[in-house]
Amino acid sequence: MAQVLEFKLPDLGEGLTEAEIVRWLVAVGDVVAIDQPVVEVETAKAMVEVPCPYGGVVTARFGEEGTELPVGAPLLTVAVGPVDGATPGAAPQGASAPPTAAGSSGEGSGNVLVGYGTGAPAARRRRVRPTSLTGPATSAAPVAPAAPVASTAPAPSVAAVREASGPVPVISPLVRKLAREKGLDLRSLQGSGPDGLILRADVEQAIRAAEAPVTAPPAATAPAAGAGLTGERIPLRGVRGAVADKLSRSRTEIPDATCWVDADATELMAARAAMNAAGGPKVSLLALLARICTAALARHPELNSTVDMATREIVRLPAVHLGFAAQTDRGLVVPVVRDAQARSAESLTDEFARLTEVARQGTLTPADLTGGTFTLNNYGVFGVDGSTPIINHPEAAMLGVGRIIPKPWVHQGELAVRQVVQLSLTFDHRVCDGGTAGGFLRYVADCVEQPVVLLRTL
Template sequence: MAQVLEFKLPDLGEGLTEAEIVRWLVSVGDVVAIDQPVVEVETAKAMVEVPCPYGGVVTARFGEEGEELPVGAPLLTVAVGAAEAPAGSAAGRPGTAPSAGASDGSARPADEGSGNVLVGYGTSAAAARRRRVRPAAPIAASVPRTTAPAPSPAPVPAAPAEGPVPVISPLVRKLARERGIDLRQLRGSGPDGLILRADVERAPAAAPALADTAPARSVPAGGAAAGAAVAERVPLRGVRGAVADKLTRSRQEIPDATCWVDADATELMAARAAMNAAGGPKISLLALLARICTAGLARHPELNSRVDLAAREIVRLPEVHLGFAAQTDRGLVVPVVRDAHTRSAEDLTAEFARLTEMARTGSLSPADLTGGTFTLNNYGVFGVDGSTPIVNHPEAAMLGVGRIIPKPWVHDGELAVRQVVQLSLTFDHRVCDGGTAGGFLRYVADCVEHPSVLLRTL
């Protein structure tokens, strides 16, 4: 007899509490194998595919593409032990045993007591405990492609004006907010008056002017009549939301300062050209700048640190885990090159290329995006000369690099056209004073202007 097991959105690590469904990889009625990816989700860190620990037939999915689910919310249910399940399915294997209380052979979702509402299917956790589903054999023939809503019990009074509203699911609350619906005015059709998603969907939506959280609404511009302009509301979630939170925290907590200098990069560009002309893998400019930064941090370790506010201490870090800003379709991400201070320019080039490609495809893991100690931001690729970077919290400094372009420059006492770049250093003024920050930036500029200076530290 098949057992129906519930698979919930797992803890994806690094303090992540929710994820947005980007794309379902399976449909109701599909046969899945153990550890087969069933859904692609986007977290505040990266895009990841979530594998299912059970093998069998998918009987239900919870959540639509574009919907955000909290960790622990139901993702799907799988009928385990059906005849159609692939060989080596989860039937009878560890972690797939029927849930407690199903000894009579009936099948029900596992871990029903979690308090989660099976949103979108008209079934609450309490209702699931009272109703036992006995699937016919074979299971695939009995699984509908769409799930009918549960029958509604007799109407119950609307929620009182005071006291808690009978809603368990945060997704039901979110749907009500989007539709401008006052949950206290609804009569819940679930057990004990529980308000289900179906109740919200049946209720008439409020007028657009009242739906403050609607995705888009008319906004008068400059005193113009209503409807003269339409503003688009873009949710701050996923990668974009994480970036917003981190930058806001950086501005709130870090007393930063910025210093900058123009440098003649002609010799550095010539040195790179000579390296690449000698054969072997090409060396990127970013890798050379990274190598210069790690040498500078060895001389000025104050900038490779972070502040422990609770202990009121500056924590200096022995390794340099170098982050670099990468722009993607989903927003700005900062992959981290581990132990950058131990890597050669050739090794750094390869690692930058690998992480950049993963960033573009959305396949970076949370581990690839955390643990940085210093960040290098090459905004010159956008065709701009300078910037005042925001420190990547909880780090202590970020070096910004502008575009390298021909400019008039005094070289050897004469006016000449040279390849000039602007370097900007934003630093946490709590970890050092301007003299230290200026010393680091001047060292970086000297290495850019005279690459032979770097040889002294290798």
């Protein structure tokens, strides 16, 4: 007798709480193998394929493409075991039972890794439909024929979904889409359908009420913030929503301060030109600045740290995992170069180029975007001289680099035109005082002005 198992959206790690369904990779009636990717989702950090820990026949899918689901919400159900009552013990082609740990009751592998090589080989990713699903189904939830989004498994009740803070049940995905386009929070509605199900009429009524002319409130009543405002409403979700949450948390939790200095980068630019003229792989300016950063952090390890307020401790970190800002079509992201302190300028150049390309393709994994200990922000590429950036929580500091442009500069006692750059350091005042921050920034500026200074630490 087939057993219908429910596969829920797994915890994607790194504090991610929700994901949007981008593309279903299987349909109802398809046979799936253990660890075969079944859906492509977009989180606040990356696009990932989610593998299913069960093998069997897909009996239901929950959510249209474009639907946003919280972690723990049902994704699909799979009939595991025999589905043909005429041939006991037989399973559809490609179906297999999940491994069952001692003390469990067929809950599958339970150890779902997303985006880290758990997907099936390419040959197993193709959709495979059973040659025959005839005969009376022996499962309490019979296997349905292929359909766009048909469900033969009982859906969670409205009350249960609301209590679990999951997606609000509506009569159809079109109703959910209508609410999303109008910026309407479905959780604020009381559905008039069975068991509180939200109908299209409920949404349309709420939209009409929101768009109705706003009457002036009584003099003694202050209007709510944002009430009655008209204009385009853009939901804060995905990458932009995650950035908003992180920046808000940084401003709330971190007492930051910023110091800055102008530096003559003429010698650094000349040194890079000489390196690249000597042959071999080209070295980027960002890589040289990163190499200077890691040397400065070795001298001032306070800035390669994080604050654990639960224990009221400053945690100094042994390795430098260097984040850098990369602009993409999906917004600004901060990929992380692991163990930057152990890399050469050539290695840093290659890794910056690789991560930038992956970021532009939208295929960065959560591992590529997390775990940074210090951030290098080259906002000079936007044509600006300076900035006071917000620290990338939970890091303790960020070095900002403005554009490098010709400016009048006193060089060897005479006025000359030199390549000048403004450097800024925003730091968490809990981990160090201004003396340490100033010492770090001064060392960086000295290396920019006289690259030979860096040779002393290599």
